[in-house]
Amino acid sequence: MTSKLQASTDDPAWARVGLIALAVAFVALMLVLPLISVFAQALAKGIPGTLAALSDPDALAAIRLTLITAAIAVPLNTAFGVCAAWAIGKHDFPGKAILVSLIDLPFSVSPVVAGLSYVLVFGLQGWFGAWLGAHNIKIIFATPGIVLATIFVTFPFIAREVIPLMQAQGRDEEEAAISLGAGGLTTFLHVTTPNVRWGLMYGILLCNARAMGEFGAVSVVSGHIRGVTDTMPLHVEILYNEYDMVGAFSVAALLCLLAIATLVLKTALEHFQPQGLDVVAPIPERLRP
């Protein structure tokens, strides 16, 4: 393109080159370099060393616990999130503004505080502690506590993705479906949900990434019992504190791979999303683990 054809919005060449260089340098320094170092450390003793570290029984237990936690938290948050989005996006009720703010609470509260509050409620000295103890139900320092803390922290991801879509789409299509004789459930399944499916999938991906990577809240309620209540992020920390670099970075690399897979899936979703259907909402601030 010659300079005569330059659009009025084009900046001068030096500004463009400078800004791009700055952005690339920043991304390289802050994102790419650390990522490379994780994989480099993991492979410091060669692939056999990495595999040995990952097949350690404690590491396997941590991987299993993380997967179980995500497998419970993500479907539950999907159900809660869609219900909340449906209530907020399609209906008017008193206290709606408060509910919307409450959904954002996990974004604004430090995860450590969330974890502590669960300890206060469900712990031995907590409100339900005596009753839970009497009935031999263990929540804190056990899997249920980890799942609860994860649900709390990842709650907004799906609701936040779906609410704006449902709001933007209004109620016309639902009203059309009902006046054509469809019941409430049929309308929800065949009209409401398909309209938000791309946003919903996107929210599920983000929720899953965060569920597997959550550290703060889970750290408080877990109790760090090796092989029992350690999730992958907690296990990484323990190994790191024990100067087991290959072990720590092998598990960290696995977490990174999960995050990268999530990103690839997300990009694929955006790419294959048909035009004219719903749009993917902007990425929430606290995106990935």
Added chain:
Amino acid sequence: MTPATTVATSVTLHDVQKQFGRFAALKGVSLDIAPGELLALLGPSGSGKTTLLRILAGLEFPDAGKVSFGDQDVTFAHAAKRGVGFVFQQYALFKHMTVAKNVAFGLDVKKGEAKPSAAERSARVDELLKLVELDGLGGRYPSQLSGGQRQRVALARALAVSPRILLLDEPFGALDATVRKTLRRELRRLHEATGLTTVFVTHDQEEALDLADRIAILNGGQIEQVGAPMTVLDQPASAFVAGFVGQSNALAGQVQSGVFTHLAAAFPAVGVPDGAATAFVRPDQLALATEAQTGIAVRLDRILPRGPLLWLNATTSDGQDLEAAIVREGAAEVKVGDTVTLVIRGGRVFPT
């Protein structure tokens, strides 16, 4: 040609009231709609016309009053059980379904005995797409259609369930002028083909006059007048109707012993009490004065040829804008800036 075998249903509204918070949307509306009638609900925004239509559809429920289809009380019947076809201003097509799937939706969601076989459903979809002149487009998605085509799909979808009445909310509001005209004729044709009792909402008086058998004019949650287009045009029941329908000029003046005077113009106002009054004079009720006549002196601001008519935008000496429509053929030569005299040939006078 007829896609429905249903007998046309009458609709009765009795003293229907509806409140939204502190806003009274409907303040006691009673209306009888004859079987097979094409009725327009006409009014400015906020007049309650859409609320009335939604109450007919079962998408809102009245606070008081009664709604009947035939002799069946449907006041609180669920929208899904009413057998109404509803067409939305923004089409409300299911974006993720093909045109054929959209049209078939009402049949697909039927259950048990009532559900036609797959072959019957697809035959019905074909028949309806043909009726709205969209045959061959069943495989498209709504986003691949023009606005006019989408509204046709919405019509076909509403007709697929063989509704007892057809309701349309500003059906042509989102379309451009040419498409609007075509679709208007289309709706008239469909109405004649199906014989369905049809109610549509519009704020466009031309559309109402053009299309409807009768027009119900709403203002502030109440019906001002119900009548045939000619009736509401020639015998407006209130100052509001006279002002809203027919693009009338409103002239403030005085009535004395049955004669209305405004500046130098005067015409009979039989039965109107003496005192201040407003005359509503349609553009076609104004004419250029001959030498012998007295009337309102105006300055011509713009002269617009509209088909067989000349549309004159004029200002009186006291600054009021007037619109006059005169027949082009044989009209005296006038040009912008001229001062001419307009005579009032008729109009309706209401006391103010």
